[in-house]
Amino acid sequence: MIIAEHILQNAVKKGITQLYNLNNLPLSFQKTRKEFEGDFTLVTFAFTKETKKSPEQIGNDIGAYLIANEPQIVAFNVVKGFLNITLSDTFWLNYFNSIKSNATIGLKNPNSSGKTVMLEYSSPNTNKPLHLGHVRNNLVGYSVAQILKGAGHTVIKANIINDRGIHICKSMLAWQKWGNGETPESSGLKGDHLVGKYYVIFDKEYKKQIEELVNKGKTKEEAEKLAPLIIEAQQMLLKWEAGDKEVVDLWKKMNGWVYNGFAVTYKSLGVDFDKMYYESNTYLLGKELVQEGLQKNIFYKKENGSVAIDLTAEGLDEKIVLRSDGTSVYITQDIGTAIERFKEFPQLNQLIYTVGNEQDYHFKVLFKILEKLGYQWAKECYHLSYGMVELPEGKMKSREGTVVDADDLINEMFNTAQQTTEELGKVANFTEDELKELYRTISMGALKYFILKVDPKKKMLFDPKESIDFNGHTGPFIQYTYARIKSVIRKTDLNFDTQLQTVSFNQIEKELIKLIYDFEGTVEEAAKLYNPSIVANYAYELTKLYNRFYHEFNILKEEDETIKRFRLQLSFTCSQTLYNAMNLLGINVPERM
Template structure:
């Protein structure tokens, strides 16, 4: 049991013994003491006051005296208003530091038990990945790593939206205007080439619509009547009927897209364990819905369409099967969820990384799954994240304001390179090492920029800030790590069986923050919140840099030097581990 739990336990025991009262565990609150007060940890005594029927100051005094008597590591205490500040002994801190620096397993991942699925990315195959996909992928991948670290067996998946009318648009445009162009003979990335034809379709289509409207047709009707619209519908029908020519074209163009995506994913540093394709799963779910209909969970309208009524749950009615018997997105999602549990029978949870514009969709999906009686339904979660805005406003593909993922990664790496060369510290590195470093710094900066904001919140993407390497950035943390490693290289071996000595305030503050890594990581994983990890890394880096600035390490002597080196070492280990959970690498030198 760690010390904080011990203190909580002891405080609860006090109340039980003296007042025969059981305090709820959520009433026991212990925080790190704010730096303007003396002490290390603070117990909030207000919850005790009612039971003890005394003033907060008295209550604090009594609890403090009891805790000091009970727990050896507590050296003293003070009470300010309703806050009991506990002071821990120097020996406790040295002991804690020595344990961490001498055992190399305190940062090991927890044992992986429950199996969970994390879905992210899940792009359409008609256009390249953009900034929004970057936030999605970085979030989903980080949440996967965090859960794997804190004790889940994580299967990383995506469902690729490889079919449907949007794919046919690219196909049709290529067929009409492509002249047989391929990625290799145009030296174009496959996803970019297909995206080009998607845009081309849209241009021609809108021209047709405009002409029809000009000729007196209503816009709504023109949208339906445009020849290209009819052709694309026809093509979708051919695809569904398995027309060999259409299917071949579909396979060919999707293949191009996958090659392009693979290159993008590789540079992003994300990966998947299991790919699902919508073309395999889009018809699933219908049977499940029909069985639900028999059981009376759903109902049928006169035209034969099948609906679910969620008005008792505060929502409305939702279509599940069209009058013509075809399925909608919701039906497919029901099918794929069930499919996944069939694929992974010991599955405990699915996390869906999908933008918050689909909050309602997932609310409905989870409710339907519950109504269908699947025991695992309540464990499903929607990792809902906010859109990424640009200084110019929303990203809109029509207006060409979409930030392309590949271009952006290229830019941030170029910025890292320019900045590194300006500093000129890399003379000893080979060209390959330098290139690898620029990649690590640039991509790291981008990931950190997108991950340090609470996922649930909409965020602003400022291109200039995203390539900046100063301030609250990934490179700041990476720099701190490299700084630690430089010190450790120069120090060589040192005595890790630390002798007793006192600690400076900045040393103790840093150590205290480092001790908080596990609980922080557990909470972040449970909340699916990588930003908590990013902000923790910034805290640690700031604390270390302040300590580094104020106290000489290599020039110190004896036990003091050993302590400072030990702190440096566990700071580096913690930063590397924490950044690793965000899939951001840290360099030995920079």
């Protein structure tokens, strides 16, 4: 329990009451910056108005009070409006003793918060393989789920597969026309790639037809609607909706290929789901709710028969929720599925959608509509909006082939990991299987860390010409440090039997303990903000500091037995903290590398 802040809060509160007879001033402590002496800092500018004293005076008053009245506080200094407070070494040692052998350091007990969250992520289309943009979605979604679990929430990971619609029919039609019965087995292609190939073929042929029509004098818009291929695809969609056996069988067959392909990619990425939804089952949901909304006058019928909602008062536009022919649009089914999920899971407190920021507007509208329909939980719906992954030349576009394919990238990373490891030549006694496992761990560590270290909200750049690094601020650096600690521990007997009573630790050791102390708050903050990058950057800070420690001080060769034991325990606790932090990111750490 964030014990240090607790002590400071209470002591300072009492002090202010006694010194100035003031109550309920908001106190906020921050970590003291490295350049200054101290552990925590109280900013005293905030109290100048109430106390009518200078910030320096206030700092000195409170500081003196703390020294006199709180035995755990041993020193203070004042710089301008900053009161820097130092806690005793005993306090930090006690803290360390209390957590050092705790495997779940920083994490709350599973399901202890009483809050249940459904987190939807991944949500692929079944007409093409996954690319780097999807990878970011999967990694962010999975990591946020891990972090929310770490914060004690119950998390249901959900995936809604976009398995129907005109885009699926495009692949199907192209395969029918030009596929010659090709299968994943006959072609040696991964199922999702095979289907994606025909999606691209469709687009190429479709563009040809458009061009021909334009040459015959049609406008581009007319040509896009008149091209025989698109008309055929639309007919196929109608047949699918009517349950036409031939179309449905083809659809099942090709979707099956895609699912097999996705399963491989998901396994590589290390992501999984508790609940699968399929749009082919849910796309009709929401229609009857439109009737309900009409009766409540939340929606209105337009002259042409379509149904809409007016959100101009909210700063949004008018939005169609049902077409004039009575069929639904995308948001209709989103309304339906949201309601369905809260019915299916009555204990649900929150619904999180991991979807790119290009859909910010869509979700604003969706949540507003749900709110207007009177659902109390509407305000607990949250769009976990992440930025696009861009290439140096701009956004990735599937149809134009300017995408970084997920499987290709994963394979490349694997090869780089293998090559780098072989060059370093430290794995002579690994078996073949152990090596493969190690390359997987390192390559995915590099890829995942690369993506998760940046704030999900921001767009990020990926340059395929520059391979993802294995040195510096990277996943492998953290993994290496973990393995390094394990290597030291393997050489001796680590035991926590006796508590350390008195150890005078050096500056870096104290900083390490303080940093370990920060982990719990870091996890809480990351959970509050749905932001894995906070955990990623924390892990890096701890790693860097540990390496400095490792370089400057001996552990096994230390002659003073007490210090040796302390350093060993401290190293272990660092490794455990790194393990937990990386686990929140979905990154494995190797025992040796």
